[in-house]
Amino acid sequence: MQYALPPGDRVGLPRTLYLMLTQPPIDTLALALTTRERFGRVSFTRFGPVEFYQISDPDLMNDVLVKQADQFHKAKLFRQALAPFLGNGLLLSEGDFWKRQRKLSQPAFHYRRIETYAETMVAYTRQMLTRWRGGQDIYIDREMMKLTLQIVARTLFDADVSGDADHVGALMNEILDASNARITAVFTPPEWVPTRQRMRVRRAIVELDAILERIIAERRQSNEDRGDLLSMLLAALDDDGTGMTDRQLRDELMTIFLAGHETTAMALAWTWYLLSQNPDATAKLRAEVDLVLEGRPATVADLARLPYTEQVVKEALRLYPPAPGVSREPVQDVQVGGYTIPKGALMLLSMYAMHHDPDLFPEPEAFKPERFAPENEAHLVRHSYLPFGGGPRICIGNTFALMEARLILATMIQQVDLALLPGQQIIPQQMVTVRPKHGIHMRIALRKAVPAADPVMV
């Protein structure tokens, strides 16, 4: 059946091919913004053979993610790109299976449990800082990836990957690059074609699997309850008394491994970039941290007294939401914003386009942490700020991520200044997360002698 379509771009096949050949890869973030500017908060774009609805309206976001959540699944495109890697883990599973896995995993993410991870987060950050030297140049995005990878491995599987962090990071990158190429490609060769990238990805998955299998096997053997996510998943039993298979465990661990580190790492990398461009905000942040912590390591109890630190992180998540959008497809024809969206259509809910909408966030490109001061936050348009998505599929790690980002930021700003090295073009690029295209190269200045790190309990 033919339905009325929202306004949008219809780019024919020849022009699509021309654009693909002359301007690859497509800048999906810029596309999301211009699409909203030209066609409004609901649009329909045809880009060669790819067709999608883009939504960036707060009420309609709420409609799809919350009110009518059971009318949608994650989009096929997204599932196909990530399933070879994440299998049927929380991010991709659907229906009763997803519900059960979410229920089993939820306790590991309760605030009470996450609080116990704070010490590890701070300890690993301090350990990183002891390795840093004044005058040294670093890519802050890579450093933050290493750090959050160690933290997620340690807090959720009680595994120490310090020695392997670079290697694990490189394997993940390999897979993510390929997943992203798949998401943004207009044409994809059939699955059975062994492209060079696919061969490399398969090898990377085999290696990562081996690492996770080792972690699972060791834990099954020791049969020890360490109170982390892995222990909870291992102990969880179905109604018939059976537990999760190694395959299910592997899928959940891989999902948490991926979803739990790159996003927070990018949030921190963008925060440091924004601070380097906004000295007043940096001074205010540092003054708050120095006053509250008086030079001692941050604890979870301090967070309530670091409101500006929270505002800085939230504003960075607005400008550079690490997950710039979520994708969905209706399980049957569905009404959204006065349009009928047919079963199986690709829908992109663009938080990036929404967070940069001048009618929702005046001067959207300006870094203004005060937007999130309680008196201002209360006046934000409802559902206009969704860095963690919403509804039943809201990020399970949001409390974890916000706590981690604030603790890492406070710990770092106590001890270092980071200046952007000149001559760089900082371009956000949508991979699976929003990454700086060429990295963010920064120079370290030590504020004071970095005290020896507390030993991280291994």
Ligand code: HEM
């Ligand atoms: C700043 C950091 C983070 C951001 C911006 C972020 C963003 C998101 C978003 C937008 C979704 C919803 C996807 C959708 O609706 O299709 C999501 C889901 C998810 N996130 Fe996060 N995330 C972050 C950190 C984390 C952390 C630290 C973890 C785990 C330790 C995590 C684990 C997950 C999982 C497992 C899901 C799937 C949940 C489900 O469908 O039940 N995330 N995240």
